Structure formats: C-alpha cells, structure tokens
Amino acid sequence: MKIADNIYIVGSGDNGFGLTHYLDCTVYLVDVGNNQLILIDAGIGLETERILAEIQRDGFDPTHISDIFLTHSHVDHAGGAHYFVQNFGTKVWALEPTAKYVSAGSYQDTSFDRAALAGIYPQNYQFYPCDVETLIPEIPCHVGNATITAIATPGHCSGHACYLVESNSQKHLFSGDLIFAKGKIAVQNLWDSSIPEYFESIKTIARMHPQSIFPSHGPFLLNRGYSILETAERIFSMTDIPQNY
Numbered sequence: 001m002k003i004a005d006n007i008y009i010v011g012s013g014d015n016g017f018g019l020t021h022y023l024d025c026t027v028y029l030v031d032v033g034n035n036q037l038i039l040i041d042a043g044i045g046l047e048t049e050r051i052l053a054e055i056q057r058d059g060f061d062p063t064h065i066s067d068i069f070l071t072h073s074h075v076d077h078a079g080g081a082h083y084f085v086q087n088f089g090t091k092v093w094a095l096e097p098t099a100k101y102v103s104a105g106s107y108q109d110t111s112f113d114r115a116a117l118a119g120i121y122p123q124n125y126q127f128y129p130c131d132v133e134t135l136i137p138e139i140p141c142h143v144g145n146a147t148i149t150a151i152a153t154p155g156h157c158s159g160h161a162c163y164l165v166e167s168n169s170q171k172h173l174f175s176g177d178l179i180f181a182k183g184k185i186a187v188q189n190l191w192d193s194s195i196p197e198y199f200e201s202i203k204t205i206a207r208m209h210p211q212s213i214f215p216s217h218g219p220f221l222l223n224r225g226y227s228i229l230e231t232a233e234r235i236f237s238m239t240d241i242p243q244n245y
C-alpha cells in the first residue's frame, strides 16, 4: 500500500491497518533505488507469505529486499526477520543490544517470555533467531540511493532505534514504538522499559523536528509529525507521563 513517494506499508496487524497477520507491527518498505528495497521491521514471523504478497501487489520483487532495519527486539517487529534471511539472504541490522538479543533468540532479553505469559502470542509461537549486523548510533549507512541513520532511543525497551531515511532530498523518520499519533507512548511493565530514558529519547527526536513520522503501530503523519513529539515532551516536562498506546 503506497503511502508516500517510495514508501509502502507491506505488513500491518490489528494495531494498524489489518493488512497481514493480526500480530504484525507495521512493516514499511522503502524503495531506495538501484533495484534495492529495504524493510523497517519484519513483523511477527507468522504467515510472512502475506507480507510477500503485499510486496508483490505493490509491484516489487521480494528477492530485491537487501536489508532489514529492526527498530527493536520485540517479536512483533523482529520475529519475521529470519524468514527473509533464510529465503532471500537479506541482511538484518540493529543497534546493540537489539542485535545481540535477536541473534541469540533470547526469550528473556526480548521480554517474549513475559508477553507469552500474558497470553499476547499464540501458545505454539516460536521466535527464531537470525544473524544481525550491528549499527552504530548516528553513523549513516548507505543502501541504494538512500542514507539510513539509526538514532538510539531507549525507553520503550533497551536497544530501541528510530531510523532517519534520507533519499531524493526527502527525510522520513521511522519511529518504531517511541511515539504514536496524538503523542501517545508505549511504556510497559518490562525489565528494560524506562520512563527517564523515554523522556530523553523524545527530546532527542523532537530536536530533529521531523515532518513525516512513520510509527510501528497506528496512523502515520506525512506533515507536522513533530507535533506529536511536542505533545509527549510537554507532558513529560510537567513530570507527568503521556497517555499509553
């Protein structure tokens, strides 16, 4: 589903647009030129063929997905990565410690154990590890004609990244689970969720004043994206906590 120049939604579950498996986060495809495609996150890893079908429906060849950039290690984002590695030899990238957690397939570090106990995922669900390359925060990498920069934004969980993707003189921010429409956030009762870190991360991204923001759940904003960051920053500044997603 095309949503902007060179940007498509190819996966999305109940917390989004209901395109693919109900547990998928929003999976964004960016056409970076040079016959290369990248994905931001990979979905839960169940019925991943439905993501492939969306990619094909948008007129692309899934074998051209060269790289996946993971925002964080929660399985609704990272669980599908192994499928692309196995079938297409896709390279997967993330900040540390996300790269370590996903490479190890750790149920504890990714908080999958807690989410499974809470009944969020099907009982027979398995999280398959895959090799993940490590990105360095703020150091741009180049794929096709695009520049992709990971910005460390812990708070929702450790190792969380937002990605600034620049191509054809356009800048887009893929915000993972940092910020959602109306300035909502996602603090969870998990070992690595941190309110003070969350506030710092919101301030970091707010300073970038992004126009377009693409969150991993719910609506995206093509203009005035900074306004949702300002809403969350204002509430945090009052020592309060923004509304949870």
Ligand SMILES: [Zn+2]
Pocket: 072, 074, 156, 177
């Ligand atoms: Zn998450």
